[in-house]
Structures are given as C-alpha cells and as structure tokens.
Amino acid sequence: MDSPTLSPPSVTTLPSCIDPHRYPARIEAGSRPGAVSESTHAQVLRVIERCWQDIAGRMAGEPQAFRGQGRRTVRLWQSLTLSVSEAGTNFHAQVHGSGAPLGVPRFSADLRNPISPYAFTFAFGPTITKACTDLGFDLRSLPVPALTYMRSVFARTFRAYVDWNRLRRSVLAALAPDPLVISLTRRTFEDGSADLADFNWVAGRARELALVATERPRLLPFLQLARD
Helix, strand or coil: CCCCCEEEEEEEEECCEECCCCCCCCCCCCCCCCCCCCHEEEEHHHHHHHHHHHHHHHHHHCCCEEECCCCEEECCCCCCEEEEEEECCCCCECCCCCCCCCCCCCCCCCCCCCCCCCCCEEEEEHHHHHHHCCCCCCCCCCCCHHHHHHHHHHHHHHHHHHHHHHHHHHHHHHHHCCCHHHHHHHHHHCCCEEEHHHHHHHHCCCHHHHHHHHHHHHHHHHHHHHHC
16 A cells, blocks of 8 residues: 655745844853863863854844644754654653764753753854865864853853744644643653653653642652653
8 A cells, every 4th residue: 555645845934934134243252261271271162263253143033933744843043953753752852963062962851951041052062063164174172161162152142142942832832742741841840950851751641740730749740750
C-alpha cells in the first residue's frame, strides 16, 4: 500500500520580535575575566568580531511557525527549531549546523531556556564554530572560562534587541504544548528546570501522574526517581 502524500506544511510568520533597524552599534565586550589569559582574550575577541554581524542578521529575521506532518514547528534565527506533536506532546529541539563550542543547550520544558536574554547564545554555537574554523583556531584549546566569556559577550550585546517575553509567548502560542503535561512536569520536577526529555517522559505517563497529583500530590516530586 502506497504511503499517503503529505501536503507541504503551511507557514505562518510569528509577530516579529526584532527591529531590523536596531542592530547593536558595537560589541558589549565587558571586562575580561581574570581566568582568561591575554592571548586567549585576544583570540576570543577575534572570533566574536568575525561572527557578531552574522548573528545580528540572523536575529533580525522573523521567527516562523510551520504546521505539517503531524507537528507544530517554530524556527528561530535560522538557527534553532522547536517542535511539538499536534497532540501537544513529544517536544523536540534542534540547533542547526555542526559543532557547539558554547556547550550543549539544556532546553526547558516551559521554554525559558534558550529563549531568554542570557541563554539564547547556545543557538549560535555552529556559527561561532565556523568563525573559529575560518580563523584557524582549535576549539579544543579554548578553556572553559573563555567560552563562558564569549557567551556573556553575546548576551550583553543582543539582550536589549529582543522582546523576550513577547517572543516566548508567541512561541508557546504557536507550539501549544499540552497544558496538563506542562503542569505535571513542573510539579514533578519542581526542584529544578525540567528539560524537554522530562516533558516527554511525563507526556507518556500523564494519565498515571494526573491520578497521583489528585490523590497524593506530595508524591509527584519523588516519581522523577523512576524516570527511565
């Protein structure tokens, strides 16, 4: 039996949260952390100067929402894709490109991370990887404080150019994750910020967890110990 042909996903542009005419005039480098040597600091600044305008251009692009193939999807900055099934469960996130010198993002089930003024820089790991490669730098030689400093520079440079709360609300409205699963996830993992894997774990057990939440709500945080 032939598989049904899927129609192309419809595309809806989310409300723009970036003013493309308000690019940062300069890099907000801040003070150099003491743990980073002078030579490493100079190297890091070259990487930042190499890619910050590319990042500004990406951030000026309008976020887009797609629907198709049984999922609701949002793409941000040509760098990050978030999607959820039509049922509002099965949350996925993907950073496009290869390499992640800024570390692997831990996406929050309520989308506080990376859609925040401080953590969004994870989405540009591949862009920064390419800048390092173009300059002939070995990412493995950069110490952790240098990568932390790089993240801080980009956060300070771009944090005022996005309406972060509006962006988060727009993304959540477009994805429409299941509100019961979000509530159960927050209550089960109340000791910290639940990630997307936690959300999906709860989604697969929502009926049982909802029953516990009704009859023995104090037990919910302990059930995370049973997570696969």
